[in-house]
Amino acid sequence: MKRKIAAIFAADIAGYSRLVAEDEEETLRRLASYRQVTDDFIAKGGGRIFNTAGDAVLAEFPSAVEAVRCAIDIQESLRTRNMAYPPSRQMSFRIGITIGDVVERDGDLLGDGVNIAARLEGLAEVGGICVSRAVHEQVANKLSVQFADIGAQEVKNIPTPVHAYMVAMRREDGTYAMPQVKKPIKAAPAGAPAWMWPAAITVVLLAAIGVGGFLYYTKLETSATKPAAVASNTPASTPLVSASPAPLIAPSPAASPAPSAPAKPAPALAASSSPPSPPSITSGEKLATEIIPFVSDRTRSVLATEYVPAGDFKAFALNINGFVGWSVAQPSEDAAKTAALDLCQKRADNAGSPRKCELYAVGNTIVYSHGQPPVPPLPWVKRDALIEKPYATKDVPLLREAARARLETLFVPGRRTRTIAIGPGGHYFFNAGIDTLEESARRNLQACGAVAGVPCTIVAVDDVFVVPVPTTLRVTGFFKAADSSVITPGERADVARKLADATAGWNAVAVGTQGRPGLGLKAENEQGAVNTALAECVKRDGDCHVIAIGPFTVGPN
Incomplete structure (x- = not known):
């Protein structure tokens, strides 16, 4: 011992x-x-x-x-x-x-x-x-x-x-x-003789009887505030459930591993390549908790162990910020639906979420009509030491000043793990304090994709940018070679293929007056990619200028 x-x-x-x-x-x-x-x-x-x-x-x-x-x-x-x-x-x-x-x-x-x-x-x-x-x-x-x-x-x-x-x-x-x-006990006076205690107790009892009678007749009541429930979204310690065998995070040998570590999702921007094919969500199908979008891994686990096996009448509601509400053992289906929606919306409103809650399942049947939100192909985060640089809110592309102020206030001081997803059109979502990078990325990409209508991209993880963010030119949007109207049609597919194969370092695309492209691929820095792209373009065309750096379209600062 x-x-x-x-x-x-x-x-x-x-x-x-x-x-x-x-x-x-x-x-x-x-x-x-x-x-x-x-x-x-x-x-x-x-x-x-x-x-x-x-x-x-x-x-x-x-x-x-x-x-x-x-x-x-x-x-x-x-x-x-x-x-x-x-x-x-x-x-x-x-x-x-x-x-x-x-x-x-x-x-x-x-x-x-x-x-x-x-x-x-x-x-x-x-x-x-x-x-x-x-x-x-x-x-x-x-x-x-x-x-x-x-x-x-x-x-x-x-x-x-x-x-x-x-x-x-x-x-x-x-x-x-x-x-x-x-009520705390009162300490006995120091040195009080033992014979005094019977008398003291008698006096106390008589006083208590008198006070008790007074309180009874005057109906004096005291009460304490009962603690209310807390809408928790933080949290999750269970691993991300993915329907794809592809890795969620692709580390680079030269890159440091992504840190991982619980916060509320708040509103963030990235178009990506062609949408993937995640498991579908079809109204009328049986509820599968492992593919419910927006919510934490822990919520998925709780739903699987508590909601799914519970008897009717029951319902489950969510919103794209990850707030949920469910109710079981209700007297009717309508009562279950109302209770689930009310609880979800109360939690969302208390947290300042602007998104409305919707029913996802009634009983164990899906009633959600929006399907799976579009997300990019896996891996969602690629760690590459050549392109990573310290995070700075002023450098996040495509955001307005109000969005930057929100990131500076909420994202920068947030606990790890935290990520930012951005999409075309100024959509952005971020979170902080999530247990794993996989979950943080998934939830932001799903929420951003649901609003943008197209896949978004994770641009920052904790204290670093994980995509090449241009500084020599201004970001104007997201680049997709196959749809680029400034590249001659016969060369778009070839440009798209070469960019897809260039998975490390900085990439840049330049075109001339005839739309003939020049590429700078796998460069060690932004300027190197730009210089190579312009040099290749000049060999084939005239009046060349850079139209894309990394995943972004660019223009003059």
Whole structure:
């Protein structure tokens, strides 16, 4: 056995026995799904589960900050899921956290630290978090979290009172609901003789009776604000599900690997080559969660484990910014559709999303009429050290100043992984804090393609541009050689083929008065590609000028 100091996390489900008694199979299925969520967050926060029993989970963390952050993520994620169920069938955790000296034996942890965490969990509100004073002192200045001091609490089998704090949980509108403050115990006056306690208790009881009668007759009531659900879109830790065997991200041997890392999609611009053929979405077909567009990987997983197996009446709604709402166990199909749309739109409105929610599925049948949004062929991101350069908002092509200001405010300080997709006509979408590059790219490309009507392109990942962004000439649009009216028709296909084969470095296209092209391919820098394209064009035509650099059409600055 060895001793150590650890942050101990204890959680269990409020009213679990009642839920099992009402519907054992459905409760056990949802418990497995919810446990997957808690286990994923605990692992992501560096924690280790050392004991489980039924609906209870005990875990240790090396850091109190990570333990509290994990608890908040769990409660917000599960609260969002619970909104799909009637109040009587919602499954909510209570969580308690303390820092203590514990004994480790065969992987299990024992000691007062474990016992106190379990007692703090009992003090927590349904869907809430209760922490000890030691945890509060560690976390107060490190996380943007509000606390309610509930004072010293007498808890079972712990000889001394435990000073505890409740974590204020965030509502959907971004405000915080302060928990109901439990009455703290009062410390006994120092040196008070034992004989005084019976008299003191008698006085207190008489006073309580008098006050109780007064409150009864004056009907004085107190209440606490109940925390509302949080619309979470962050999140996702599950891998991207792709119907294509082609790689999503194509690394270059000379390029550094793309970083990966949870934020709301916000409105971004790139035309690409001919649209791919993703799995179709056809109204009337059976719901397949792995190809639902716009939403996070985690949402897809939740829908597969909770929505699909649930009985009717149920419905699922989404919008292109990735906000969702679903409702199950409703009294009728119309009630399910209304509830799903209302929940989705409430989340979108609270986050400032300008997009309207639409029904995607009723029961397990797709009713969405728009099909799959157009996206470019895989891979969606090509890492090439020759063309990558540090990201600067002023250099993002085709955007208006208002869009640049939005990127500077929201994208630049955002957490990794973050990407920007752009399309012709000034469409742009970006997100931040997504777990994987694959998911970040997919969601932005799907949203951008849905609005633009053509495939868009990922132009930036985190702190770098991943496409060649011209600086010698001004970007005016996206270049597609096969459709270029300035290249002589007989040479368009050849130009398109050569550009498609030139997958690394800088490419440029120049034409003369007769429309005969000159190409600069796989150059080490922009100027080198431009010079080669002009030189090749001059050999075949006159009055040559550059019409494209990388994926963009260009003109004079």
